[in-house]
Amino acid sequence: MPVSMGRELVTAVPPRRPDGPEAAPPGGLTLLVIEDDPAGSLAIPELLDASGGRVRVRTARNLTEAERLLTDDVHCILLDLALPDSTAGGAEDGGGPGADGGDGGELGILRRVLRMAPRHAVLALTAEDDAERAAEAVRVGAQDFLFRGELDGRVLSRAIRYAVERKRADLAQRQLTESRLRAQENARLERGLLPTPLLGGSELRFAARYRPGRSRALLGGDFYDTVRTADGTVHAMIGDVCGHGPDEAALGVELRIAWRALTFAGLCGDQLLGTLQRVLEHERPSDEIFATLCTVDIAPDGRRAGLCLAGHPAPLIAGTGRGPRLLPHEDIGGPALGVLPNARWPRMQVELGGTWSLMMYTDGLIEGRTGQGDLRLGQDGMLGIVGRLMAAGLRGEALLDAVLAQVRELNGGELTDDVAVLLLDRGQ
Structure with a gap:
């Protein structure tokens, strides 16, 4: 007589919503600007989101202030790569030369921001003649870069929306990959169980x-x-x-x-x-x-x-x-x-x-x-x-x-x- 075996398994779990900044409310997005410009030349224009609502803007002069202002309703960070390394924060905040493992200066600050806000979208702001560093910022982990001369409301609003959606997609893809790896590991255990x-x-x-x-x-x-x-x-x-x-x-x-x-x-x-x-x-x-x-x-x-x-x-x-x-x-x-x-x-x-x-x-x-x-x-x-x-x-x-x-x-x-x-x- 034949030998039969039945297996009834829970084989899939719907992917959960990516953790991180909450979805943009009907009232608009929130932008956290990290810059220290004594001359006051960096002016953030009035920004509108896709629905016509105003984008709320917060400003921090260093990473210590930024960490305090980085609440769940912040959707995007605009980081000035010209921020002096000395303003990044004290040693307890990961600041100071060499705190990022030997790469101090502008990209060292970016890396610290990415560690501080791993689930937030980040835009890098740099000078027009520093395109190579801007491209490197994206390779390090920023969602996009902007030149100072491009800071008009239309371009910045569009860049913020793009960065937020790209970060959300990246997080979703990462969680999907992790879920697949867990499923593969569970399947190996199932074969033993x-x-x-x-x-x-x-x-x-x-x-x-x-x-x-x-x-x-x-x-x-x-x-x-x-x-x-x-x-x-x-x-x-x-x-x-x-x-x-x-x-x-x-x-x-x-x-x-x-x-x-x-x-x-x-x-x-x-x-x-x-x-x-x-x-x-x-x-x-x-x-x-x-x-x-x-x-x-x-x-x-x-x-x-x-x-x-x-x-x-x-x-x-x-x-x-x-x-x-x-x-x-x-x-x-x-x-x-x-x-x-x-x-x-x-x-x-x-x-x-x-x-x-x-x-x-x-x-x-x-x-x-x-x-x-x-x-x-x-x-x-x-x-x-x-x-x-x-x-x-x-x-x-x-x-x-x-x-x-x-x-x-x-x-x-x-x-x-x-x-x-x-x-x-x-x-x-």
């Missing part, structure tokens, strides 16, 4: 669903795996690292890989879980981190299995003529991995029968609300949902999709915790 089952030669059908909690985009601490060893035994595992984020997700990947290697090496039950606990203790970022785990090893004839629980919910089993129920788990469980040193995890033999469906899951599936205040779904609520759906004829991936849909509907939206569900079917 969502393994390909190794069930070649098995008559069992496999399906799985994994959904991270709504507040964490793609990363989660849940993990699972399924393999078939040379003797025909099918081994399945599902686990949950406490906490959320990349550290916990990475630890889940490490535990899954370690479980697969140890299983192929012939370890099982208490010996396997004890070794996994040592791996967790060595790899976890803090002593407070622990992981719950459920392992099942199904005999080659498919009629019985060994069950180990390490602080994890018991699997659900359903057979011909019988509704879903939890596998017997009284007095067999051990603590979560990483909680108690020298802990033990007894292995219990359970009967599966000839035709059955086995569902393993993390606690995110049963901790959602039922729509009745703060009442949680719990294992009994989950058994009821699965029983009704199986009675309606749903199996495999369709069953998992319907279970998750009903759990989310009862919760009133996406679940806050990660959810992983694994389903093995025999003879359906």
Whole structure:
């Protein structure tokens, strides 16, 4: 029979609005001019924005004043490259010769402004005979340059609007690039979190669903795996690292890989879980981190299995003529991995029968609300949902999709915790 695997993923997050200066209000733009002209030859003409509103102008004589005037409603900075280096500010403001790493003078001041206002548009102002320095200012990071003789209202208004929109586009492009890099990194983690089952030669059908909690985009601490060893035994595992984020997700990947290697090496039950606990203790970022785990090893004839629980919910089993129920788990469980040193995890033999469906899951599936205040779904609520759906004829991936849909509907939206569900079917 074919082996199938389903993966339901949150694969994209809409790009957020670029941080930085707020959008221009209907009343117009705000310009911050940084210049120190004792002769008063630098005159800023009256400026109008695209809608005909006046552009507000603030003036600072040095970088210390500029930093104080650089509030969120400033949209653009006009920096006079002739500003004397001595007026850039004190040592605490990054001023003084050589403060920019050896490039003092005019472009050193520009670099300090760019560091001070990384999300603001910057226009460089210079003399007509200094075109080379003006071009270098754009290469350093200014959005555009102007010559002093061009300071009429029409040209300056247009340059401000252009600089603001160009800076906004640059920020959006940078955030899009960063978002793509994060998505690529998350995809690499997904490949570890969502393994390909190794069930070649098995008559069992496999399906799985994994959904991270709504507040964490793609990363989660849940993990699972399924393999078939040379003797025909099918081994399945599902686990949950406490906490959320990349550290916990990475630890889940490490535990899954370690479980697969140890299983192929012939370890099982208490010996396997004890070794996994040592791996967790060595790899976890803090002593407070622990992981719950459920392992099942199904005999080659498919009629019985060994069950180990390490602080994890018991699997659900359903057979011909019988509704879903939890596998017997009284007095067999051990603590979560990483909680108690020298802990033990007894292995219990359970009967599966000839035709059955086995569902393993993390606690995110049963901790959602039922729509009745703060009442949680719990294992009994989950058994009821699965029983009704199986009675309606749903199996495999369709069953998992319907279970998750009903759990989310009862919760009133996406679940806050990660959810992983694994389903093995025999003879359906």
